[in-house]
Amino acid sequence: MHELLEFVLQNSVMMIWFVPCLQIMVKILSKICREKYRYYMCLLPIMGFLLPIRYKVVLPVLITAESGQMPIHSYQTVLNESVAEKGLFAIWLSGLLLFLMLSMVWHIRSMRMIGRWKREFSRSEVVERFENLKKEYGITKQIQFKLCSCIHTPMTVYLLHPAILLPSEAYSEEELDMIISHELMHIKRKDIVYRILQLLFLAVYWFHPFAYWLVLEIQNLCETSCDEAVLKDADTGTRTRYIEMLLQMAEGHIPDTRSTLSMEFASKGKRLKRRIWSVRHETRGSWYGMVMVLFAGVIIGIGLTVRVECKAYIDEAGGSESGSIEQEHRDIGSTENERKEDAEKTADPETENAPGEQETNRKTDLVFVCMGNDNTVTEIYDLSSFRNMQFAVNSPAFALAVENEQEK
Numbered sequence: 001m002h003e004l005l006e007f008v009l010q011n012s013v014m015m016i017w018f019v020p021c022l023q024i025m026v027k028i029l030s031k032i033c034r035e036k037y038r039y040y041m042c043l044l045p046i047m048g049f050l051l052p053i054r055y056k057v058v059l060p061v062l063i064t065a066e067s068g069q070m071p072i073h074s075y076q077t078v079l080n081e082s083v084a085e086k087g088l089f090a091i092w093l094s095g096l097l098l099f100l101m102l103s104m105v106w107h108i109r110s111m112r113m114i115g116r117w118k119r120e121f122s123r124s125e126v127v128e129r130f131e132n133l134k135k136e137y138g139i140t141k142q143i144q145f146k147l148c149s150c151i152h153t154p155m156t157v158y159l160l161h162p163a164i165l166l167p168s169e170a171y172s173e174e175e176l177d178m179i180i181s182h183e184l185m186h187i188k189r190k191d192i193v194y195r196i197l198q199l200l201f202l203a204v205y206w207f208h209p210f211a212y213w214l215v216l217e218i219q220n221l222c223e224t225s226c227d228e229a230v231l232k233d234a235d236t237g238t239r240t241r242y243i244e245m246l247l248q249m250a251e252g253h254i255p256d257t258r259s260t261l262s263m264e265f266a267s268k269g270k271r272l273k274r275r276i277w278s279v280r281h282e283t284r285g286s287w288y289g290m291v292m293v294l295f296a297g298v299i300i301g302i303g304l305t306v307r308v309e310c311k312a313y314i315d316e317a318g319g320s321e322s323g324s325i326e327q328e329h330r331d332i333g334s335t336e337n338e339r340k341e342d343a344e345k346t347a348d349p350e351t352e353n354a355p356g357e358q359e360t361n362r363k364t365d366l367v368f369v370c371m372g373n374d375n376t377v378t379e380i381y382d383l384s385s386f387r388n389m390q391f392a393v394n395s396p397a398f399a400l401a402v403e404n405e406q407e408k
Helices: 002-031 035-050 074-118 124-136 172-187 190-202 209-230 236-251 270-279 289-307 316-345 355-361
Strands: 055-063 146-147 155-157 165-166 306-314 360-370 377-382 397-405
Touching: 002 074, 002 209, 002 289, 035 190, 035 209, 035 289, 074 146, 124 172, 146 397, 172 190, 172 209, 172 236, 172 270, 190 209, 209 270, 209 360, 236 270, 306 360
Parallel strands: 055 306, 146 165
Antiparallel strands: 155 165, 360 377, 360 397
């Protein structure tokens, strides 16, 4: 739980500066790079923010330790952090589940309505043109091609068994070719799979406004890149008719059948303006544009997967005193352990007392012994009574320490 929440929060902080920089990079590459490559370049961060793949790089940092300073750990502080962490995790998880639940309810509701209204085309030539275009794009997968009167715009739905839906049959042959080619391009590039990744990304970072900004940019590039593929090497007249078709579809109201996991042909607002600008200004890719996209992709990959950590170490000058203190504490501890071991080994089995305890039961007398010429003891003096006194001895003498046993 702690690691997952930390992963999300770290990426959230990174997103604050990363998304604006990516937007600036996309704008710079708009005139020298095709829409398709910019689309994949913006998809790369989505996978980086979702997959917890991180490579650790440890950098040593030199610090100077001051003597007498010890870290203070507060149990109450740790307890408060744990409670706050559990609260944040509960809020984040609740938002994630609620976002996924609402998205799935919306999607299921739309798909049920489409399932009730879709039917076969009455004109066989429409189906024939679809099959011909499908062969031209090299798609061998079975794709449903249906008429659905409850939708306002052509769209592609379903993941495992994709289907292309048209709101009506009242299209010219040229318009029909453009619409079908656009939707077949979505299926060929598996854009619905990328749309699912975007949905998961928004579910994880539902609280972050920059996440919605990034997903909106990806969806815009998805549509403009499909337009670019359909109108490749097209003349000015064809591009003008394509723009007119986009404007006609934008005049109507898109109903609630629109799903979070569908690819719609029509656009409105700023997205429509951007598509019109992209259709009118065909971008010719250049080799240095490709190099810049590749370089940007490498930088994005490294920035999202490499995590730099700093490891502090103490220098010799600043840490010598603290090191000696630590060594002294270790020596004292080892000495105390040795004393305890010796006491256990030499303990008296009868009294079960340690040597230190036995010494307290003895009285030690220090005496001064004087020897005569025949090596006999002539005098015995207690040195405690002769302390700080001077006296002469004419015969050999020596001092003895006599221990007298005393009972407890």
